[in-house]
Amino acid sequence: MAYTEEELKKELETKEYEYGFYTDIESETFPIGLNEEIVIAISKKKEEPEWMTLWRLESFKIWKEMTEPEWANVHYTKPDFQAISYYSAPKKADPNKTLDDVDPQLLEMYKKLGISVDEQKKLQNVAVDIVMDSVSVATTFKKTLSEKGIIFCSISEAIKEHPELVKKYIGSVVPQKDNYYAALNSAVFSDGSFCYIPKGVRCPMELSTYFRINQAGTGQFERTLLIADEGSYVSYLEGCTAPSRDENQLHAAVVELIALDDAEIKYSTVQNWFPGGKDGKGGVYNFVTKRGICEKNAKISWTQVETGSAVTWKYPSCILKGDNSIGEFYSIAVTNNYQQADTGTKMIHLGKNTRSTIISKGISAGKSQNSYRGLVQIASRADNARNFSQCDSLLMGNECGAHTFPYIEVKNKSAQIEHEATTSKIGEDQLFYCNQRGIPTEKAIALIVNGFSKEVLNKLPMEFAVEAQKLLEISLEGSVG
Amino acid sequence: MLKINNLHASVDGKEILKGINLEIKAGEVHAIMGPNGSGKSTLASVIAGKEEFEVTEGEVILEGENLEDSAPEERAHKGVFLSFQYPVEIPGVSVTNFMKTAINESRKARGLEDMKANEMLKLIREKAEMLEIDRKFLSRSLNEGFSGGEKKRNEIFQMAMLEPKLAILDETDSGLDIDALRIVANGVNKLKSKDNAVLLITHYQRLLDYIVPDFVHVLHNGRIVKSGGKELALELEEKGYDWLKNEVTV
Ligand SMILES: Nc1ncnc2c1ncn2[C@@H]1O[C@H](COP(=O)(O)OP(=O)(O)OP(=O)(O)O)[C@@H](O)[C@H]1O
Numbered sequence: 001m002a003y004t005e006e007e008l009k010k011e012l013e014t015k016e017y018e019y020g021f022y023t024d025i026e027s028e029t030f031p032i033g034l035n036e037e038i039v040i041a042i043s044k045k046k047e048e049p050e051w052m053t054l055w056r057l058e059s060f061k062i063w064k065e066m067t068e069p070e071w072a073n074v075h076y077t078k079p080d081f082q083a084i085s086y087y088s089a090p091k092k093a094d095p096n097k098t099l100d101d102v103d104p105q106l107l108e109m110y111k112k113l114g115i116s117v118d119e120q121k122k123l124q125n126v127a128v129d130i131v132m133d134s135v136s137v138a139t140t141f142k143k144t145l146s147e148k149g150i151i152f153c154s155i156s157e158a159i160k161e162h163p164e165l166v167k168k169y170i171g172s173v174v175p176q177k178d179n180y181y182a183a184l185n186s187a188v189f190s191d192g193s194f195c196y197i198p199k200g201v202r203c204p205m206e207l208s209t210y211f212r213i214n215q216a217g218t219g220q221f222e223r224t225l226l227i228a229d230e231g232s233y234v235s236y237l238e239g240c241t242a243p244s245r246d247e248n249q250l251h252a253a254v255v256e257l258i259a260l261d262d263a264e265i266k267y268s269t270v271q272n273w274f275p276g277g278k279d280g281k282g283g284v285y286n287f288v289t290k291r292g293i294c295e296k297n298a299k300i301s302w303t304q305v306e307t308g309s310a311v312t313w314k315y316p317s318c319i320l321k322g323d324n325s326i327g328e329f330y331s332i333a334v335t336n337n338y339q340q341a342d343t344g345t346k347m348i349h350l351g352k353n354t355r356s357t358i359i360s361k362g363i364s365a366g367k368s369q370n371s372y373r374g375l376v377q378i379a380s381r382a383d384n385a386r387n388f389s390q391c392d393s394l395l396m397g398n399e400c401g402a403h404t405f406p407y408i409e410v411k412n413k414s415a416q417i418e419h420e421a422t423t424s425k426i427g428e429d430q431l432f433y434c435n436q437r438g439i440p441t442e443k444a445i446a447l448i449v450n451g452f453s454k455e456v457l458n459k460l461p462m463e464f465a466v467e468a469q470k471l472l473e474i475s476l477e478g479s480v481g
Numbered sequence: 482m483l484k485i486n487n488l489h490a491s492v493d494g495k496e497i498l499k500g501i502n503l504e505i506k507a508g509e510v511h512a513i514m515g516p517n518g519s520g521k522s523t524l525a526s527v528i529a530g531k532e533e534f535e536v537t538e539g540e541v542i543l544e545g546e547n548l549e550d551s552a553p554e555e556r557a558h559k560g561v562f563l564s565f566q567y568p569v570e571i572p573g574v575s576v577t578n579f580m581k582t583a584i585n586e587s588r589k590a591r592g593l594e595d596m597k598a599n600e601m602l603k604l605i606r607e608k609a610e611m612l613e614i615d616r617k618f619l620s621r622s623l624n625e626g627f628s629g630g631e632k633k634r635n636e637i638f639q640m641a642m643l644e645p646k647l648a649i650l651d652e653t654d655s656g657l658d659i660d661a662l663r664i665v666a667n668g669v670n671k672l673k674s675k676d677n678a679v680l681l682i683t684h685y686q687r688l689l690d691y692i693v694p695d696f697v698h699v700l701h702n703g704r705i706v707k708s709g710g711k712e713l714a715l716e717l718e719e720k721g722y723d724w725l726k727n728e729v730t731v
């Protein structure tokens with residue numbers, strides 16, 4: 001039976017959902033505002049079991065009692081939570097839209113980042129050509145994963161297919177009442193990823209590498225749950241270097257990592273949400289709660305490159321519960337124009353011989369404010385805990401700011417804690433030296449910034465690192481006049 | 482190759498170069514000597530286009546082209562190279578990566594593609610060998626933690642990689658031990674040809690024993706107060722600068 005082109009296209013489109021990682025929900029948006037009915041409606045829409053609906057309702061109740069935190073070193077107009085619509089279906093490709101309809105500035109940026117035309121179309125919701133590599137790629141990889149017993153799917157699917165795992169672990173690391181945004185997320189989370197690596201399995205690929213672009217539209221209340229069972233290993237990549245000009249102003253994601261005995265999780269993020277215009281208008285508020293728990297001999301490593309968002313509030317943390325467990329945090333945060341970032345980490349040492357490393361590189365340009373906020377906590381029974389923290393700031397120009405707020409709480413005398421901090425400026429002499437060798441100023445800045453960030457860039461998986469470098473370059477374009 | 486006419490330059494309203502005239506032809510080696518603070522490094526920076534210095538009068542002409550409106554990187558693309566008296570540190574950027582960027586930026590300016598990796602590697606190997614530079618050194622951060630002599634040798638390595646038309650060496654000899662001086666000077670001599678030129682800034686005759694200048698100039702208080710052949714350097718070594726200071730107060 002011969003297909004017509006149209007039929008083939010349709011078939012492939014539906015296949016995309018079949019093998020993809022989104023639940024196919026009919027296009028519809030809820031009325032604005034948040035109340036119990038809306039929470040129930042979201043749950044119903046997603047055909048969730050009753051326990052999930054109840055969990056969401058409980059979260060909503062907690063959230064209602066809380067107030068938005070104000071301790072971070074950021075200033076913004078608080079979002080009106082009753083003016084947001086809490087459910088909208090993932091956007092489908094608009095068959096009438098072509099790349100010609102897209103902001104040429106954005107396309108220029110895609111080109112610089114080396115994003116393929118197909119990927120550009122996906123990002124911009126343009127219907128993709130009939131040949132869809134990603135469909136077959138997704139299928140092949142899903143097969144490889146399932147042979148190893150690895151579960152990798154959307155959290156909505158996991159709630160239905162693997163309720164015992166979700167029920168056991170959701171909220172176990174970031175409880176509903178943890179903070180204002182986490183409570184909100186727990187009540188209304190739209191979708192996100194779920195991953196389970198069975199005992200002793202080493203995940204054979206960087207998870208989400210091949211789906212990264214697809215995740216661009218996951219929505220404003222993303223929820224990720226990642227469980228590495230005993231002795232397993234997984235490296236997970238989140239985010240996308242492509243600039244996402246999401247219309248949702250508020251993003252409040254929650255990520256929970258569980259590393260059981262002897263397991264290792266490497267979690268890498270590149271965040272490039274719309275930072276707002278040069279005048280400081282618009283831009284995404286990114287309030288994220290990310291936390292992992294390490295059981296005995298386990299290790300969690302957070303690596304992040306943050307270049308986007310108007311306001312970022314984010315502290316990927318590790319609870320080092322098991323003896324000999326290890327937590328690491330490597331971060332590059334770039335702010336330009338009027339961006340504000342307050343990021344850092346918390347390392348909670350509970351077990352004996354636990355170790356943590358914090359390397360934070362803050363780069364501020366324009367009129368931006370970049371704060372590092374870190375907490376290292378050593379509990380009384382955490383004998384021989386060790387922490388090393390290094391916070392370096394690089395300033396470009398005289399109007400930006402870099403701030404460091406390290407908090408250290410030690411309840412055990414055997415702890416060894418080292419903290420180093422430096423602040424430097426890109427000097428005229430450095431720039432002239434580069435210029436003299438034929439390197440123009442913009443390129444020289446990129447070179448100096450990459451050098452400054454190298455320790456962190458080196459922690460990223462290879463292909464991600466290359467993109468992240470380009471991203472740093474683009475984020476700072478025009479920052480020195 | 483290079484022609485400097487009545488060049489005046491100041492920084493923060495203070496005049497440092499007070500009317501310099503100098504002509505360097507292709508194939509020539511010129512040496513500039515002179516007391517501390519006389520303006521030697523300033524002259525080098527002004528030729529290279531450092532914006533901190535304001536040219537208030539006069540001009541710098543490279544191969545018939547007035548450099549007035551050329552940015553420092555454009556001058557570099559045209560073949561001006563400055564070996565810095567005080568090379569700058571760039572943490573986290575390896576010598577190799579820095580050179581790769583510099584070479585490819587110059588090629589880009591000339592409308593050429595990036596140099597192929599194996600070609601670059603060959604070039605690096607060849608030049609490092611010539612200057613007896615250990616290759617481990619090339620993976621270190623540029624100038625960070627380099628000894629004084631290592632920094633200077635690294636400057637000449639960069640010169641060898643970039644093959645400039647006009648090389649200005651600002652006190653490249655200071656900080657070099659006796660062996661290193663010989664190696665570096667030999668390197669410079671190998672790079673010399675009838676198509677390029679060298680401007681040496683130095684305080685000591687010993688460099689000029691290796692790289693023999695065609696002309697020697699004495700800079701004092703922002704002016705060239707005496708020019709001569711290579712014997713002038715020997716005379717200076719013997720007598721110092723005082724006799725010149727007294728001689729010329731025009
Ligand atoms: N940026 C600046 N601001 C103020 N004065 C400057 C500046 N740069 C140079 N000068 C002054 O200009 C004069 C010439 O300096 P320059 O570095 O050119 O001397 P030099 O001949 O290279 O000396 P040396 O032999 O010690 O290297 C000095 O008096 C110096 O203090």
Ligand SMILES: [Mg+2]
Nearest residue numbers: 521522523566
């Ligand atoms: Mg000098």
